[in-house]
Amino acid sequence: MGLNLAALLSQTAAARPHATALRRSDAPGEALSYGRLDEQVAGFAGALRDRGVAAGDRVALMAPNVPGFVIAYWAILRIGAVVVPMNPLLKAREIAYYLEDSGARAFLHLDALSTEAQAGAAAAGVATVIGFDGGSSPLPQGERPVASWTPRGADDAAVLLYTSGTTGSPKGAVLTHSNMTWNAHVGAIDLLEATPEDVVIGTLPLFHSFGQSVAMNATLATGGTLVLVPRFDPEEVVRAIVGRRATIFLGVPTMYGALLQVLGDRDVSSLRRCLAGGAALPVELLTAARERLGCPVLEGYGLSETSPVASFNRADDWRAGSIGKPIRGVELRVVDGDARPVPVGEVGEIQIRGHCVMAEYLGRPEATAAVLDADGWLSTGDLARTDEDGFVYVVDRSKDLILRGGMNVYPREIEEVLYHHPAVAEAAVLGVPHEQLGEEVAAVVALRPGAAASEDELREFVRERIAAYKYPRVVRVVAALPKGPTGKILKREIDRASLAATAPSR
Known part of the structure; x- marks a missing residue:
């Protein structure tokens, strides 16, 4: 039939x-x-x-x-x-x-x-x-x-x-x-x-x-x-x-x-x-x-x-x-x-x-x-990764994995920490080129309407909650993050070169 x-x-x-x-x-x-x-x-x-x-x-x-x-x-x-x-x-x-x-x-x-x-x-x-x-x-x-x-x-x-x-x-x-x-x-x-x-x-x-x-x-x-x-x-x-x-x-x-x-x-x-x-x-x-x-x-x-x-x-x-x-x-x-x-x-x-x-x-x-x-x-x-009950937890896209000084950094883990900050509406974490480390961790953040938070404050907020090699040395607050037609944040449209230019040399 x-x-x-x-x-x-x-x-x-x-x-x-x-x-x-x-x-x-x-x-x-x-x-x-x-x-x-x-x-x-x-x-x-x-x-x-x-x-x-x-x-x-x-x-x-x-x-x-x-x-x-x-x-x-x-x-x-x-x-x-x-x-x-x-x-x-x-x-x-x-x-x-x-x-x-x-x-x-x-x-x-x-x-x-x-x-x-x-x-x-x-x-x-x-x-x-x-x-x-x-x-x-x-x-x-x-x-x-x-x-x-x-x-x-x-x-x-x-x-x-x-x-x-x-x-x-x-x-x-x-x-x-x-x-x-x-x-x-x-x-x-x-x-x-x-x-x-x-x-x-x-x-x-x-x-x-x-x-x-x-x-x-x-x-x-x-x-x-x-x-x-x-x-x-x-x-x-x-x-x-x-x-x-x-x-x-x-x-x-x-x-x-x-x-x-x-x-x-x-x-x-x-x-x-x-x-x-x-x-x-x-x-x-x-x-x-x-x-x-x-x-x-x-x-x-x-x-x-x-x-x-x-x-x-x-x-x-x-x-x-x-x-x-x-x-x-x-x-x-x-x-x-x-x-x-x-x-x-x-x-x-x-x-x-x-x-x-x-x-x-x-x-x-x-x-x-x-x-x-x-x-x-x-x-x-x-x-x-999976747990003992068979539930699956996405860590990240393999292409989004950040290799910082030989250590694996998963952007989603850092994004989860940023979303716990009361001023953060949206966050995207990505790797940017770095001469000494290979890649540095960078975070681009949009704040909730009427909220205020400095880039230094956000950096410290994350640093206090995760291992030292993971926290973003580069943080940038923007009005809005680029999105695709479904509302998905498009990391590929974030200017990595400009973020890399502000990364510390160490």
Whole structure:
């Protein structure tokens, strides 16, 4: 019979046609039922088919969290094509790269992005370009709606998700129908314990794997309501939680920090489950969020290459500071440089195997072989340790490890100390070049609104709490730290050269 991720929406629409599928946080009166959503998906799938898009073709999609993204995503899948989600902040040159590298047959974009989108499409030679409105207006409809989904193989591509490109050019991770279907089910059943009555705040970008699999796909698979937030604004998110009596919130650490700063005494008691991912959640922030939001705040872990969820804490089985345990059907181990498991408590690299692991990097066999071995183990580049109960604790990215005078320094450990300072809102610790030591430890910090702390004070605060070789000799207070589209702090955009210039010579 075959498999298609698109079946998740079709099944829910058949079972709950009158239930509300989508709302917009910035348009409270607008709502789209499952029946109407399914009709629009069928009609737009027909329009794509009329334009020559067929099963296996790759179709790029660039839009923020608006109904058109959801409709286009499921329409592409329905005809058996492959979704290539793209960040709406991309410029023409970057757009052309994604289109060319993916071999996109068509390109769908929000009308408001047309200037960069059209320029990028022209440079890449993509002729089929379709713009759509950001509201609830129907996308173009074909002469004949596509009433049912096209069967595909479990190992056929469903989504081509580009990595962030922290080193070199972004690579397209091929995620299969099996990858994505499993991740949606595990997210809905095991992590969210989702029901049709749930109202989920969709502020994580849908072009990103976390927002896609756990916010959108898991919610639509179980018949809940997804409240779309086109751009994260903490005030708007709080209004949506309160106004819609939201039950589930998913976010990255910086989102939780921003929410707690504006929440005040507003009633968010409707929340029953919150998930965090995308970056390490400082224990201090986790504790504050659990206390103020009044519900479990569960941290997990994954990559674009793992669809993305690979491990998570559960509401009845969790540890602060941990990424939990592997999800159902997935293995996770911590290994040394020879791929041998290390003892409990020792630091090694995380490897993952199971239904969540990508098929390959599109068109890059050497890059694929570098991270995916013959036994199916994916090397993540993340350093971690385990405890005796099987919980996993990420120490840092292997590439972020600081080697100071021959001693290993893990940035996350220092960041955790900085987050305990009452004036610190955000912190990033990184290594900078040093002639004598090889690398020196530097910290870049943003303060809470109205708070004050000098660089010397912050340096001393850390020095008093950790070993002498670890504390940051270089501390810089800035107005804000650079962030990516999901709110993740981007250390690669911090000017290391200027920090190195202020490092002491000893």
